[in-house]
Amino acid sequence: MNVNVKIWRQSSPTDTGRFETYTVTDVIPDMSLLEMLDVLNEQLLKKGAQPVEFDSDCREGICGTCGLVINGMAHGPKRACTTCELRMRHFNEGETITIEPFRAHGFPVIKDLVVDRAAFDRIIQAGGYISVNTGSAPDGNAIPVPKDKAEKAMDSAACIGCGACVAACPNASAALFVSAKISQFALLPQGAAERKTRALRMVNQMDNEGFGNCSNHAECEAACPKSISIENIARMRREYMKASLS
Numbered sequence: 001m002n003v004n005v006k007i008w009r010q011s012s013p014t015d016t017g018r019f020e021t022y023t024v025t026d027v028i029p030d031m032s033l034l035e036m037l038d039v040l041n042e043q044l045l046k047k048g049a050q051p052v053e054f055d056s057d058c059r060e061g062i063c064g065t066c067g068l069v070i071n072g073m074a075h076g077p078k079r080a081c082t083t084c085e086l087r088m089r090h091f092n093e094g095e096t097i098t099i100e101p102f103r104a105h106g107f108p109v110i111k112d113l114v115v116d117r118a119a120f121d122r123i124i125q126a127g128g129y130i131s132v133n134t135g136s137a138p139d140g141n142a143i144p145v146p147k148d149k150a151e152k153a154m155d156s157a158a159c160i161g162c163g164a165c166v167a168a169c170p171n172a173s174a175a176l177f178v179s180a181k182i183s184q185f186a187l188l189p190q191g192a193a194e195r196k197t198r199a200l201r202m203v204n205q206m207d208n209e210g211f212g213n214c215s216n217h218a219e220c221e222a223a224c225p226k227s228i229s230i231e232n233i234a235r236m237r238r239e240y241m242k243a244s245l246s
Contacts, residue, residue, distance in 0.1 A: 002025045002094060003023075003093075004024075005040060005097050006098045007098075007099045008101060008113060011111065012110075013110060022044070033068075033070065033076065034054070034066055053110075053114050061082040061085045063160060067082070067164055069101065070098070073223065074223040078090055080225055102167035104167065104211065105172060105211070106166065115163075120163065123206055127197060128202055130193075130194065145188060156181075156187070156232055158180075159180035159184075165228075169217065170215075173212045174209070176214075179233045179236035181202065182199055182235070182236050186239055197243070
């Protein structure tokens, strides 16, 4: 199959950028969208043109670095799916596919489709882990954890930090990402010791990074490749409020 791709090209963080359109030939329907971009880059290199820069790593829907806005939707039109899992069979012969980077103040563009997601790392560093010395690993049944809380904690921990929630949100809010990281520890006894400081530090760092405020549009949940629930955002607000008043 042959497709047209309208791709954002930006040579550097200071460049204004623009869209450029290319025709990609000999695309196999079972290719992922990233593999289609590989084919495009091979064709550009043969012509002596600059290839399109884009991020990818695992290509198995695990790491989240491949995130792109495809036809106006973070990770593309297929629900609960990362960009690397999106197959070309989801598009039509001769279709024009618009591809651009995640856009947010907290995700500055480095080049073409590559953005700097280091803001997420700084939010995690601000408190998104357990830093107290817990000694050796206890027996698995030594600390009883209710099944419903364990499952909710695991669901929250499924967040891969891709940033689709930010790209989909009209306010460019990182609330879903931050709330998932806060929730995965807040729900478990191991995270209780730093529960209050974790919520305060991570939310404050999120604000310092320039992400917008959540206004409950729920676009983040719809775009999340791991279907993280916005229930976590309500939990984050409760955790932050309790920590602020204590």
